[in-house]
Amino acid sequence: xxxxxxxxxxxxxxxGVVGAILGLGGGIIIVPALTLxxxxxxxxxxxxxxxCIIATSTGAAxxxxxxxxxxxxxxxxxxxxxxLGALTGALVAALxxxxxxxxxxxxxxxxxxxxxxxxxxxxxxxxxxxxxxxxKLRLGGSYYDKALGRRVEYQVTRTLPGLIIMYFSxxxxxxxxxxxxxxxVPAMDQxxxxxxKASSATSNFMIGVTAAxxxxxxxxxxxxxxxVAGPVVLGVLLGAILGARLMMRMPAxxxxxxxxxxxxxxAIEMIxxxxxxx
Numbered sequence: 302x303x304x305x306x307x308x309x310x311x312x313x314x315x316x317g318v319v320g321a322i323l324g325l326g327g328g329i330i331i332v333p334a335l336t337l338x339x340x341x342x343x344x345x346x347x348x349x350x351x352x353c354i355i356a357t358s359t360g361a362a363x364x365x366x367x368x369x370x371x372x373x374x375x376x377x378x379x380x381x382x383x384x385l386g387a388l389t390g391a392l393v394a395a396l397x398x399x400x401x402x403x404x405x406x407x408x409x410x411x412x413x414x415x416x417x418x419x420x421x422x423x424x425x426x427x428x429x430x431x432x433x434x435x436x437k438l439r440l441g442g443s444y445y446d447k448a449l450g451r452r453v454e455y456q457v458t459r460t461l462p463g464l465i466i467m468y469f470s471x472x473x474x475x476x477x478x479x480x481x482x483x484x485x486v487p488a489m490d491q492x493x494x495x496x497x498k499a500s501s502a503t504s505n506f507m508i509g510v511t512a513a514x515x516x517x518x519x520x521x522x523x524x525x526x527x528x529v530a531g532p533v534v535l536g537v538l539l540g541a542i543l544g545a546r547l548m549m550r551m552p553a554x555x556x557x558x559x560x561x562x563x564x565x566x567x568a569i570e571m572i573x574x575x576x577x578x579x
Contacts, residue, residue: 313536321544358509360541388469
């Protein structure tokens with residue numbers, strides 16, 4: 302029992318570091334680890350992951366807000382979509398077969414790995430022209446990048462398509478117990494024109510609100526097991542604080558390159574487990 306507690310705690314630390322650096326939420330590690338490594342049901346793992354994502358957001362948000370990496374105006378705008386989507390996904394989760402959840406989660410991980418590979422090299426992005434909504438809400442921002450040694454200023458565009466994407470990312474969060482940064486970071490980085498680090502930090506700020514919307518349903522159904530969620534939450538909080546400090550000093554290309562093999566391998570394992578049950 303003690304060894305299991307320590308192991309789950311260590312998994313939580315790793316999940317917190319990954320979640321804080323990539324803005325993806327610790328679910329990309331927690332759910333596969335609890336289901337594949339400990340044989341827990343998908344529903345128990347997803348419920349624990351949803352609670353832990355709130356801890357990831359809390360631990361990382363403090364550091365990112367202090368360093369002005371988080372764009373709170375963008376976060377508030379996009380949370381209108383993610384919160385509604387999270388409630389939808391959490392309600393639907395009870396009606397979906399577990400093997401379907403395995404396949405869906407594996408496909409999401411595969412997409413994340415592919416997206417990191419495609420954008421593994423940093424490049425100079427074209428000038429972003431803010432749209433009408435962005436200009437009115439003053440969504441543009443700036444931050445000091447310690448890795449580059451200079452201040453980065455940016456604008457935000459295509460705010461309405463970004464809001465629509467966030468609804469579906471929130472549904473994925475409620476359905477699979479992830480922070481849905483798999484969708485949020487690429488949406489802000491590639492669709493809305495925000496720098497990767499600002500996208501990651503803003504995603505970390507948002508995933509806690511998104512997860513909280515879905516966690517209400519899991520608590521009400523009794524899916525959250527204290528002996529599972531407890532050690533993971535403690536580890537995730539510690540890992541998120543560490544990950545936030547690391548992310549400030551790491552180039553985005555190195556971050557993507559480091560985690561691509563982990564995501565790809567786990568995606569294959571999850572999809573295989575879901576398909577073989579058919």
